[in-house]
Amino acid sequence: MDAMDYGNVLVIGSAGVGKSTLIRTVLGTGSVVVTQLGSHLEVYESLSIPFRIIDARDIGGSLFARRATIGAIKRWSKDNALDGDASNDINVIWFCIEGKSRKLIRQQLAQLSRATDVWRSVPVIVVLTKSYAATERAENVELVRQTFARTKRRQRNLRAVIPVVASTYQLDETTFVAPEGIPELIEATNEAMPEGVRAASGDIAEFTLRRRRSVARGIIAASTAAGITVGAVPIPISDALILTPIETGLINALATLYGIGKGSTSKKLFNTILEVGTVSTVAKAAIGALKAIPGINLAASVVNAAIAGSIVAAIGEGTMRVFERIYMGEKTLDDTEWVRGFLESRMSRDLIAQGTKVVGKLSGVEAGTDQKKALASLLLEAFRQDEDKATGDKS
Ligand SMILES: Nc1nc2c(ncn2[C@@H]2O[C@H](COP(=O)(O)OP(=O)(O)OP(=O)(O)O)[C@@H](O)[C@H]2O)c(=O)[nH]1
Numbered sequence: 245m246d247a248m249d250y251g252n253v254l255v256i257g258s259a260g261v262g263k264s265t266l267i268r269t270v271l272g273t274g275s276v277v278v279t280q281l282g283s284h285l286e287v288y289e290s291l292s293i294p295f296r297i298i299d300a301r302d303i304g305g306s307l308f309a310r311r312a313t314i315g316a317i318k319r320w321s322k323d324n325a326l327d328g329d330a331s332n333d334i335n336v337i338w339f340c341i342e343g344k345s346r347k348l349i350r351q352q353l354a355q356l357s358r359a360t361d362v363w364r365s366v367p368v369i370v371v372l373t374k375s376y377a378a379t380e381r382a383e384n385v386e387l388v389r390q391t392f393a394r395t396k397r398r399q400r401n402l403r404a405v406i407p408v409v410a411s412t413y414q415l416d417e418t419t420f421v422a423p424e425g426i427p428e429l430i431e432a433t434n435e436a437m438p439e440g441v442r443a444a445s446g447d448i449a450e451f452t453l454r455r456r457r458s459v460a461r462g463i464i465a466a467s468t469a470a471g472i473t474v475g476a477v478p479i480p481i482s483d484a485l486i487l488t489p490i491e492t493g494l495i496n497a498l499a500t501l502y503g504i505g506k507g508s509t510s511k512k513l514f515n516t517i518l519e520v521g522t523v524s525t526v527a528k529a530a531i532g533a534l535k536a537i538p539g540i541n542l543a544a545s546v547v548n549a550a551i552a553g554s555i556v557a558a559i560g561e562g563t564m565r566v567f568e569r570i571y572m573g574e575k576t577l578d579d580t581e582w583v584r585g586f587l588e589s590r591m592s593r594d595l596i597a598q599g600t601k602v603v604g605k606l607s608g609v610e611a612g613t614d615q616k617k618a619l620a621s622l623l624l625e626a627f628r629q630d631e632d633k634a635t636g637d638k639s
């Protein structure tokens with residue numbers, strides 16, 4: 245992409261609200277270039293999205309720190325202008341606010357508004373970071389909107405208020421809050437860009453699809469770890485019903501990520517997926533085959549953990565691909581029979597093969613190392629490799 249086409253996003257917020265975590269999730273880890281400007285300013289660039297993201301660490305802090313940071317941003321803009329880059333201004337500002345209490349939200353908003361007075365008419369997106377409590381999201385959004393409504397100029401600048409969870413938040417070993425709001429933030433930011441630097445909607449769709457996939461993998465990883473924990477029982481598993489709550493959570497989290505609602509048609513689809521992943525003959529066959537791997541020197545609970553983890557990982561990767569197709573309009577929520585066939589063939593083809601490999605490798609893991617951790621990473625590696633190999637396979 246031509247450097248001229250880049251828009252600039254300034255990210256501000258108090259220390260520890262989650263700016264760096266957010267930026268890394270939005271851009272992904274691949275192809276990101278970070279330039280350090282002094283000690284308080286980092287400029288992130290990705291080859292696949294036309295925004296630069298500027299992490300201004302201390303702008304909400306002391307007056308002195310704020311002046312220094314604003315000065316550095318202005319100098320950076322000027323230097324860019326000298327390089328012949330037309331888009332040297334700040335085009336969008338993300339106010340990062342942690343939605344802990346009403347009072348804190350108001351305080352942070354006031355502080356960030358003051359700090360950005362020099363960018364008087366630049367569009368603002370308020371990002372409510374660490375929005376782990378789903379029940380509080382709507383209320384916090386409303387509070388921000390009301391606060392902005394008190395000043396006409398600020399209200400004019402406000403483009404969106406987006407509750408975000410940038411990375412999986414683990415509540416305990418088997419429950420977690422899935423990432424939230426990332427594709428929405430990318431889309432809203434692109435919308436707020438001046439026309440000259442705005443990406444075509446097709447390019448943005450492709451970018452957010454890739455971001456969705458990487459968020460999906462975080463969800464699958466957390467669910468697989470939960471499956472390993474739940475599966476680690478000494479009595480042999482006969483079917484995967486024990487995994488129902490985890491698979492249900494997994495399917496729901498992926499559905500939210502791909503914008504699939506909770507109507508009656510999707511419910512039927514979710515049930516189909518759950519069936520394949522719990523009581524189907526394919527699932528049972530996989531359990532039988534994995535239990536029967538000869539010559540393994542592992543405790544029964546470890547084998548069970550491996551089986552449970554394999555099933556969750558396989559269902560997760562398969563469901564992600566199903567939802568991608570629906571998201572792209574290639575399939576619909578009504579295609580339950582296609583979904584069943586697709587998942588069953590993936591399960592019977594890959595689950596046993598990958599699961600066997602993983603159990604074999606696990607037997608070679610040195611005694612004393614954390615077997616659960618080793619198992620989780622072996623599983624994800626195995627199913628991811630399979631996933632990447634299968635890319636482009638449209639069956
Ligand atoms: N699980 C989870 N942790 C988060 C999230 N956002 C931030 N954190 C954690 O909160 C802490 C602070 O996050 P940072 O991204 O470093 O915050 P920051 O705003 O860049 O902080 P400074 O650079 O010090 O200003 C880190 O331990 C993060 O891992 C999130 O969405 N999920």
Ligand SMILES: [Mg+2]
Pocket residue numbers: 263264265299301
């Ligand atoms: Mg940071």
